[in-house]
Amino acid sequence: MIRVPRKLRLLLFLILLLMVTGCPDDETALKIDMNQRETVDIKDDGNAVTYAYLPQYSHTVAYDRHHLLIEYLKKQTGLAIKQVFPDTFNEHIRMVGQGKIDISFCNPYVYVILAHRYGEKAFAQVVESSGQKRFRGQIICRTDHPTIKTLMDCKGKRVIAVDLTSAGGYLYPMGHFYQHGIRMDDFAEISFSPGPGGKQEKVVLAVYAGQYDVGLIREGTLNVVADKIDLSQIRILAYSNWYPGWIYSARPDLNPEILYQIKEALIRMDYDNPDHRQILDKADFTGIIPTDDTEMASVRELLDTLGINLDR
């Protein structure tokens, strides 16, 4: 057996130690050729049926709520259906007018505008998560607001609404103010939530942050922001009257067969069916029922009351 001198053993030990402690591990690198190139091509399938959700919330919420429904419709109808995301209410209205949206899911106020301007046809409406076929707006302020105790205290305050074309987030609460003798001129300021998307949530956040004294939102919005703010800091001052729920409508020149397939598929959805319930829960309603343009009379009446011009 070879006898290694003591000093040499020590030296070897030190070298080994340094090798173990001092040398980094080798990482495996994937070799790629950067010279082979391609051009970008994202050309759309022009035959797809476009589906748009009025951007009352952000695109992600819109996508999150409706992508299962889109998948369901694709599966049920065999059609190529694509969800598109207009950034604002106005863009939604414009895209409907441009024919870029075949199936529109919007509030009754926007629908009345679309029907008035482009002949949009309502064919179904949702049953709200509360089980109601109707929905309403809410007037909110901070719980600790020093001067706002009652609805009347909103006079002279700064108000923020969702959009000029929002039903729950503007039209319905304004009707409620009107019924209580409060006019737009009584407020110090009326502002609208900045776009695009997420407009309902932005109203709640603006009131929560104290940027505005009073906020106008549709019922259900607070649930959406429950994980973002402390809801105990928000007080609901009043609810508006009930109005028809959100409307599914189609552009007037959509192939009736396609419309029929889509309408039937939507109406077939049963909350008691577990598969459908998952889709409906995700979309934040419990069912879809048939409807038509005559159901929107109360909305049109409110618009008249408030003197809103549908052509502008």
Add this chain to the structure above:
Amino acid sequence: MMKLGFRGKVFLGIIVIVLINSLFITLPVRRIVQDALSLEYQNRGLSIAMNLASRSQEPILSTDLLLLKDLIDNSIRSSGDIAYAFILDETDRILSHSFKDSFPTALKTANRASLQSPTRIQLLNTGKEYIYDFAALVEIGGQKLGCVRIGLSKTQIDRTIHDLLMTILLLSGCSVAVAGAIGAGFANQVTYRIKCLHKASEEVLTGNLDIQTSFRKTRGCWSITQCRNTECPAFGNQLTRCWYIEGTKCAHCKEGGYANKIIGCRECDVYRRLSGDEIQELAESFDAMSKSLRIHIRKLRESRKAIEISEEKYRRIFDGSMDMVFVVDSDGRFLDMNQAGMDLMGYDAKSDFMNQMSFSQLFSNPEDYEAVKNDLNTKYFVKDREILIRTRLGDDRVSLLSCTCQVDSIGGAIKGCEGIIKDITERRNMEQQLLQADKLASLGQLSAGVAHEINNPLGLILGYTQLLLREEPPGTQPYEDLKTIEKNTRNCKTIVEALLNFARKTETKKVTVDINAAIGQIVTVLQRQFEVAGIHLTTSLATNIPLIKGDTEKLKQVFMNLIMNARQSIEGKGDIHVFTEYDAVTNQVVINVEDTGSGIPEHIRHKIFDPFFTTKPTGQGTGLGLSVSYGIVKEHGGNISVQSELEKGSVFSVTIPVLLSEASSEIIPVKKPALTF
């Protein structure tokens, strides 16, 4: 090659230690930092990718290519090390990218994120550089919307790590340099003090103990304790610490030197505050040691001088002693013996008896040895014990033995003994002679008195007898009777004269005497007579015999008596040899009468000079021959002695001094220098 010195070793050692320390710290730290940086880099890349993915949700959904491009460009601008960024849709189509021209096809599939693995990192090698590719899935509600990919150049992190390593190495180098400088300073300080110590030790080796190696101290016990006692030897002493100084005045200081003090001093606040520098303590203890050594050496020299004086004195006593002084070990072997002892025992050199002769061999009489041995074992000493010792030549000497045992103080065992043997043979002989002389003198006086008292009546008896004889005719009975009376009276008168001669009461006529001539006359008369009887009478007369003053007739009587005694001791044939010699040392004439007769038994040898002592049958001798001869010799200031051996013969020796004063028979003593003390 010169051996590396302490300074070099310290210097080198510190540098090696710091270097090894730096290596052992630097390399793992480099590894840790590199890993941490890589992880941080990867986390940052992931964070950028995930952030971009999060912000890409809306524009992907709305297919807002401009916004996607803005997001990518903003990301690229936000960090200089992002090599590229691009966004894929759910079908892996490129929605937007950061490349100026077309998109590298291979890059699209180089890294993939999925719902199961929403983020993924892949190191890519483009041939020019290494790139970390980060993929982050864009998804909403568990649905894949697309994928964001960004690439971070690894060169940047490598450069950062390299810079870090360089910084660490630079710092390590600085540490080594600083440690080396500090080590050099420290080593210089230490080696300077060690050199001082070394120089001091060399001084000590050369015999110079008056050294000072410790530095002068600025603080001392007096400054710490606020002491003002100027009588204390430690006060103001800047060279030696107080615990090395004897006789300090502190109340808690113990008496005595360092060995006694130090235990107590270790508890002292002064010691605790002033001690701790090992080299300084070494120097101080070295100084204290050299000082102590100096004192001890001085004492040792004084002691050695005293011992030398003492040894010389005792050696002189030992060697000069006229008596035998000896040393034996526990086994009785002689270890040493003075010259007188060697002379007494007949040895010429110490090697003749050292480790060869035993104590027991000293004794002629085993009983003496046993008695001495018994006394030594019980009393550990013997005092003036009269013993008979046997010399190397076999002579027995009467001696007085005194000796003392060396006893081990611990075990009580006898380690040996020293003693003195005094030869008293001569004294004993002298005592016997004196005793004899006294006895004979007493007898002489008695005999002289008796003879004096008898001599006159005998004279009257003889006178009247002779008067009566004149009146009686010869042949008659009365005449014969008177003749018988006259004859016996004359015999009585002869005896009385002999007694008077013995008692020196007879008149001595001292003239110049030729001893050889006197002997010759006697031998001539007796020689023929002896020849007839078969006795061969010879003489050897020394020619250098000086004349002496004496009574020739009386001396002749002495020689006659001795020769006749010799004749009578020989039964049958024999030899009688008379020889004279002159002892120039004692200035004496020695006359020896040697015979081959029957010898004199030991038990009567001391009686032969007694008056009326005779071994002859009654009527054949008066027993006055030797006693009369003794008296005559003594009258001449001489001496008579005998040496005899049974059945071999005897030698009678008569010594007569040559120089005799006219008035006294005493030998004139030779004057010697008197002692002056």
